[in-house]
Amino acid sequence: MSQVPIKFTQIFINNEWHNSVSGKTFPVINPATEEKIADVQEGDKADIDKAVTAAREAFKLGSTWRSMDASARGRLINKLADLIEIERQYLSELESLDNGKPLAEAEFDLDCTVATFRYYAGWADKIHGKTIPADGPVVSFTKIEPVGVCGQIIPWNYPALMLAWKWAPALAAGNTVILKPAEQTPLSALYIAKLAAEAGFPPGVINVVPGYGPTAGAALVAHPRVDKIAFTGSTEIGKLISKTASETLKRVTLELGGKSPLVVTESVDIPEAAQIAHDACFANMGQCCCAGTRTYVHESIYEEFVKHSAAIANKRVLGSPFDANVTQGPQIDAAQTAKILDLIESGKKQGARVVTGGQRSTRKGYFIEPTVFADVTDSMRIAQEEIFGPVQQILKYKSLDEVIDRCNSSAYGLAAGILTKDINQALKFSGAVQAGSVWVNCYDHTVVQTPFGGFKQSGHGRELGEEGLHGYCEVKTVTIKLAGGQ
Structure with a gap:
């Protein structure tokens, strides 16, 4: 230390x-x-x-x-x-x-x-x-x-x-x-x-x-x-x-706050998309207001995407922030840790599938295992409430129109993203989604020259x-x- x-x-x-x-x-x-x-x-x-x-x-x-x-x-x-x-x-x-x-x-x-x-x-x-x-x-x-x-x-x-x-x-x-x-x-x-x-x-x-x-x-x-x-x-x-x-x-x-969606279309390179989605969710131990925690994945690539997401999360190294090998530090305090764990338990009880993680780490400090949930539905607490921790929720969708409606169903509107090789999808999504920042084929590219802020209750x-x-x-x-x- x-x-x-x-x-x-x-x-x-x-x-x-x-x-x-x-x-x-x-x-x-x-x-x-x-x-x-x-x-x-x-x-x-x-x-x-x-x-x-x-x-x-x-x-x-x-x-x-x-x-x-x-x-x-x-x-x-x-x-x-x-x-x-x-x-x-x-x-x-x-x-x-x-x-x-x-x-x-x-x-x-x-x-x-x-x-x-x-x-x-x-x-x-x-x-x-x-x-x-x-x-x-x-x-x-x-x-x-x-x-x-x-x-x-x-x-x-x-x-x-x-x-x-x-x-x-x-x-x-x-x-x-x-x-x-x-x-x-x-x-x-x-x-x-x-x-x-x-x-x-x-x-x-x-x-x-x-x-x-x-x-x-x-x-x-x-x-x-x-x-x-x-x-x-x-x-x-x-x-x-x-x-x-x-x-x-x-x-x-x-x-x-936010509960920002990231839409992963069927045209993507799956390993690359899984890494972008991982970074969108887990940056700063998930303690980011615009974190892309609602990961909507097209049904045709869903299971393969889930496997890649779990593999990436499992590579995270928890420990002292002064250790150069560490990629995930602690949560900020006991209260925040308790809130995150409560939401993780709600996900389990409401039927989401824990692909990896789902527990507090046994090490000293406010550490939580990087957690990936699959089979998440929009009605679950973990899909509606801001968790502000290292917890990714992966949801399945069929069509772009459908997923835009689901993205906009949230009370929040801070940010959103889409990963696609189809410019028409990108333009349609960026025009229709209710969010202050929309990222295409990247996420949280927030720099000083670009305005940042939210729609609705964000x-x-x-x-x-x-x-x-x-x-x-x-x-x-x-x-x-x-x-x-x-």
Whole structure:
């Protein structure tokens, strides 16, 4: 096990470290060993109040941040990217320790984190309005302005990367931010906050308050001086956030859960398709909101596909995320492990066939055997509920029209995919399926240039790409009457 030094465990407000007002701390647990990593200061409403005061002060007219040239904002964001890149190895190890993902995956996440900051650094001085040929003797134009103080709540599955998805567009647009990281994985956010201060962001622009959802998170959402909430997490919590935020009519962006389908047509190369479907489901130990867990396979290739899927799953190696041979780390915590196991048992009871796995590993830590279910039907819980673990459900279908209807029967609509050699099938599917991202002959090709977000109960608003800026901007229309009516 790598010995990763823990450098920051306090609350970060106004470019300073603080203990919680209450004096409380909470433990952060290593999911691979079930042992405590560190005690972190537990923020709650009083700490959120302090952070909001700092963020509002930094956002007021005439402040250093509001007076800064847009191009200078871009340079600051790039400087933060530089510092993250310098600290890439340490941050990767911190992610693996805190989250449990294999080190190679954490390193990839940090590369994507840097890329996200660099992309939005380039946008900082390119956010602008338009002149409008309005009726009457007037000159009209629009200005694009920042929303204000943005509360941001991120999940534990991609801690550093989700931070970048939130901070980068918000900062590029000129907002100030208060981040509530997941209580399971606050360590990388605190370290990156230190790097932000080192990069030169003015005090109050970036604040990080670790704590629990019902206390720190709820206080951030309800705060009357917070202008926007951006949340990534479960649909259940997203509904609560939307309801609370409505009391103050905050702008809200929600990237929520999914039960995403991947359709495997009869024209595919079966071993290749089985590998794509495996990666779609098992990436990050299945802890991915857009995971392609509903694998719909054409009846003509079904049994052969199931055999290949089981063989691939059986090759997964469980163990320490710091072991280069390991391909699957632990689940995040005891509660998530229990939820996954409960859904696995429901699949067995409802008649699905366990092809491989189906149990908790006997090793110490929150490890679950990679599990493949066959003979799954749409009515089963495992085909309807988001499992968020290493569990693949393989369903059989006959026609494309039929399977499109079944894909769309879910309350979710985050992502979907199809594997086919027929362009007509690809175009028909991509046009008909209700999902925010549709991948053809690949899966989860999510990059910073392409918008990401969901239909239906998978949320609203978009992150990444130019679309990711819109939720952090307000449009102001200015109309000037010309003298003499000219």
